[in-house]
Amino acid sequence: MEIRQLQTFKTVADLNSFTKAAQTLQYSQASITSHIQQLEDQIGLPLFDRLGKHIQLTMAGQELYQYVIELLAVYSKIQHISSDNMSMKGEIRIGAAESITVYKLGKVISEYKKNYPDVTFSLMNDDCLPLRERLYSGEIDIAITLEPKVNDQNLITQVWSEEPLVFIGETNHTFSTIEDANGECIIFSPKTCALRQFFEAYLIRNSINTYNHLEFTSMEAIKQCVMSGLGITLIPYLSVEALLREDKMKVIKSSSEHPSFYAQISYHKNKWLSKAHQKFIEMALTDK
Structure with missing residues (x-):
């Protein structure tokens, strides 16, 4: 029984997926399957119920999981032993x-x-x-x-x-405040992003329409879209400071708030x- 097999077991259990575990640990899916099979062979019991595309821990798997948490915690401490x-x-x-x-x-x-x-x-x-x-x-x-x-x-x-947040648009925008941009295309980050949630709440609170919008996972893509005139967004100042100095985009003022994260x-x-x-x-x- 090897540490890497136990690490694989815990990752599969935490993510509830062999595929996600392979991506996280940067192993092939065949290696992940092999690690679990080796553990099951040594213990003599199945650790997961395979229910079509879904998996869940068996009773033996649940019991092993508790021991693995303790063992990996100790292993982490051993790895970090040093004299100074x-x-x-x-x-x-x-x-x-x-x-x-x-x-x-x-x-x-x-x-x-x-x-x-x-x-x-x-x-x-x-x-x-x-x-x-x-x-x-x-x-x-x-x-x-x-x-x-x-x-x-x-x-x-x-x-x-x-870190201050700023509303930004293309260099030639003519909005006096963000409220004047009602109806303009809004560029959002993903829904799991705190900035997206804050931005949407701000727009709703100030009666600014969000029906016309784009969504990107990359902050760099969002900035490129703003510079191209595709819409406006809310973004951390530290990520656009250089672009603002170079006049590649322009701040849109807010009449009500100066938000920070x-x-x-x-x-x-x-x-x-x-x-x-x-x-x-x-x-x-x-x-x-």
Whole structure:
């Protein structure tokens, strides 16, 4: 019985899918199936019921899952054993919002890797709600989101920075305020994105029509569409600061609000943080 087989088992159970587990762990689906079959052969019992396209843990699988959580927690601690900060080892699994990754996180990770080269990083980008789900499932250690202040009693959350939001349109737009843009095409991020939810609520609150809209998963695609005159959007200022300086787009003023989000670092309250995790959080929070 190998650690990787147990990691595979937990990931399949958390995601309820062999296919998603393969994508997350970057294994082939055949490898995922092989790991589970090897575990089942060693235990002598099926761990999952295969119900057509759906799977669920058997009684044996549920019992094993509890032991695997404990074992992997201990394994994580063993990986991070070190005599001092200079010999820190292990892995840090981070999930972050796209804007955070592009405009804030790169500098921190680069500096960290220079100081602690034996620590490895895995980094995935996602929206705020999916990132919190990944924290709960144990798929990531730390989530860095850009959204209103998080209030979740199961998470430890620290504010990294306050980030203003701006309404933007093409360079030649003639709107005095965002309210004057009623009927204009609105460019949204996905529905799982906190920015989308905030933007929609703002528009509804100010009686601005949203029937004419586009939706993109990429912040870069949204910016390109705005510059091309396809519509208007709400976006973190840090992600368009350079484009605004270069007059490639233009801010649309708001007559009622000056919204802000917060870059926040979160981890589950029951998550054991190694020295490597603690040092990363410390370095990020001191980099304003």
